[in-house]
Amino acid sequence: MAGKPHPRGESWRRALSFEFWLFTATIVLCTAPWLIAPDWAWAWTPVLVAYLLRHLYLLAHLALLIRRHHRLTPPFPRGLWGEIYRSIAQYQQRGRKGRKRQIRFTRRFREAANAVPDGLVILDKLHRVDWANPAAATLMNVHWPEDDGRPLFEILTHPDLKDFVETGESLRPMELAPEHNRALMLSLRITPFGERKRQRLVVARDITKIYHLNMIRRDFVANASHELRTPLTVIAGFLESLIDASATPPNHRRPLTLMHNQAERMRLIIEDLLTLSRLEMHEHPEVQEPVDVPDELHLILQEAHALSNGRHGFSTDIDENLLLLGSSPELRSAFSNLIFNAVKHTPDGTEIRIRWAAWSDSLELRVEDNGPGIEPEHLPRLTERFYRIDKARSRESGGTGLGLAIVKHIMNRHDARLLIASEIDRGSTFTCVFPRDRAIAREDPEHAGPRRAAPEPTAETHAPAAPEAVPPLRARG
Numbered sequence: 001m002a003g004k005p006h007p008r009g010e011s012w013r014r015a016l017s018f019e020f021w022l023f024t025a026t027i028v029l030c031t032a033p034w035l036i037a038p039d040w041a042w043a044w045t046p047v048l049v050a051y052l053l054r055h056l057y058l059l060a061h062l063a064l065l066i067r068r069h070h071r072l073t074p075p076f077p078r079g080l081w082g083e084i085y086r087s088i089a090q091y092q093q094r095g096r097k098g099r100k101r102q103i104r105f106t107r108r109f110r111e112a113a114n115a116v117p118d119g120l121v122i123l124d125k126l127h128r129v130d131w132a133n134p135a136a137a138t139l140m141n142v143h144w145p146e147d148d149g150r151p152l153f154e155i156l157t158h159p160d161l162k163d164f165v166e167t168g169e170s171l172r173p174m175e176l177a178p179e180h181n182r183a184l185m186l187s188l189r190i191t192p193f194g195e196r197k198r199q200r201l202v203v204a205r206d207i208t209k210i211y212h213l214n215m216i217r218r219d220f221v222a223n224a225s226h227e228l229r230t231p232l233t234v235i236a237g238f239l240e241s242l243i244d245a246s247a248t249p250p251n252h253r254r255p256l257t258l259m260h261n262q263a264e265r266m267r268l269i270i271e272d273l274l275t276l277s278r279l280e281m282h283e284h285p286e287v288q289e290p291v292d293v294p295d296e297l298h299l300i301l302q303e304a305h306a307l308s309n310g311r312h313g314f315s316t317d318i319d320e321n322l323l324l325l326g327s328s329p330e331l332r333s334a335f336s337n338l339i340f341n342a343v344k345h346t347p348d349g350t351e352i353r354i355r356w357a358a359w360s361d362s363l364e365l366r367v368e369d370n371g372p373g374i375e376p377e378h379l380p381r382l383t384e385r386f387y388r389i390d391k392a393r394s395r396e397s398g399g400t401g402l403g404l405a406i407v408k409h410i411m412n413r414h415d416a417r418l419l420i421a422s423e424i425d426r427g428s429t430f431t432c433v434f435p436r437d438r439a440i441a442r443e444d445p446e447h448a449g450p451r452r453a454a455p456e457p458t459a460e461t462h463a464p465a466a467p468e469a470v471p472p473l474r475a476r477g
């Protein structure tokens with residue numbers, strides 16, 4: 001046996017030539033006795049047997065090495081068998097390197113996943129725990145490997161969790177206070193992965209601090225607004241009486257009117273802040289019913305015409321048969337804000353186009369204008385509270401700057417999204433995108449009555465302090 005390494009082509013040629021000469025020698029040795037000494041004719045048999053035994057030995061040896069998962073190491077036999085041994089040895093080496101790389105990668109991945117402060121849980125296609133990192137134990141009470149194979153819903157109980165995991169991908173994370181530690185507030189995200197996306201990666205983030213800060217902010221705004229409401233009503237009432245009173249000196253009337261206007265503005269702001277607090281309290285409207293969107297749009301358009309006073313052009317493309325499952329006052333408020341915005345925040349002569357239509361996987365209300373447009377840096381901030389591009393102009397038009405914040409909340413409560421696109425000198429488009437399953441055909445008798453949303457389970461410790469009296473949603477003109 002000789003195992004000297006040769007360049008691939010060269011060693012292959014040598015192996016072939018060795019095999020050829022060995023075969024030729026065997027044939028010569030087998031036929032020579034017949035020709036030279038017929039008495040020795042039997043001698044061909046041991047020669048052929050020796051030749052065949054060599055093949056049999058090398059074949060059996062190779063089979064044994066492979067069967068026992070032995071490493072094939074030089075020296076290798078000569079000829080073609082040597083080439084086969086060498087090639088298998090190279091495959092083995094490549095496989096070993098690949099496995100080492102894989103082990104290194106898996107170890108690094110595990111270390112990284114273990115160091116992540118978020119809880120990570122991998123679920124198999126039947127939604128049972130397949131793997132979890134250490135943070136999942138404190139955050140979600142999922143201990144791995146002890147809980148290996150247990151359904152997640154057994155460990156983390158929440159009425160909406162099953163649907164959430166089964167749906168797989170959700171636009172918004174789910175917030176929940178886990179049963180094992182009610183002081184925690186988690187934000188859960190689900191990502192489908194693996195074969196046919198049937199496995200799930202559940203990521204739990206601890207949002208307790210943010211959640212409490214949000215609660216404090218929300219309660220503060222709600223309580224402050226509520227407390228300011230009554231004094232303001234009294235002030236506005238007296239100012240109105242003073243303006244109308246005959247005893248009021250004429251030179252006092254103008255300042256009193258200005259004071260009354262400002263009091264009225266403050267009242268609108270407080271009303272909007274209370275609306276926002278109320279919208280924030282529940283994830284979905286309490287009553288959902290088929291909303292006659294075409295009808296609502298025609299009413300809003302009448303008001304928009306009055307507001308515009310002929311200064312704008314209107315065109316519509318409304319699917320008269322398409323109703324929407326949702327809260328009628330909320331949707332009216334959202335749509336009116338978008339349409340009135342197109343009137344209030346664009347110059348005379350602007351064309352406004354309103355479209356209500358169903359697409360293959362969504363329903364869209366689109367309010368488009370060809371006004372001066374909005375600079376790109378403002379777009380992501382438009383739905384913030386009190387964010388106005390031109391504060392002075394907006395204030396002049398009586399706006400509070402809370403309209404789009406309210407629209408965004410209303411969209412969230414209807415599983416919808418508000419998309420804003422705008423180009424300078426070409427205009428702006430505000431689109432409300434609803435999920436297709438909220439569509440109702442006008443004649444569909446199945447959806448006749450209102451639906452009450454199931455009460456949302458909130459941890460007692462996190463129950464928000466509700467403002468006592470809730471103002472109705474105002475139309476925004």
Ligand SMILES: Nc1ncnc2c1ncn2[C@@H]1O[C@H](COP(=O)(O)OP(=O)(O)OP(=O)(O)O)[C@@H](O)[C@H]1O
Nearest residue numbers: 341342345388389390394399400401402403404428
């Ligand atoms: N179609 C539009 N074209 C240009 N700018 C717009 C348009 N719609 C909204 N904006 C800008 O976005 C800002 C925020 O709008 P938002 O509806 O939140 O408040 P507002 O209209 O000023 O007040 P309110 O809705 O309370 O009457 C507006 O002040 C305006 O600057």
Ligand SMILES: [Mg+2]
Nearest residue numbers: 337341403404
């Ligand atoms: Mg507005």
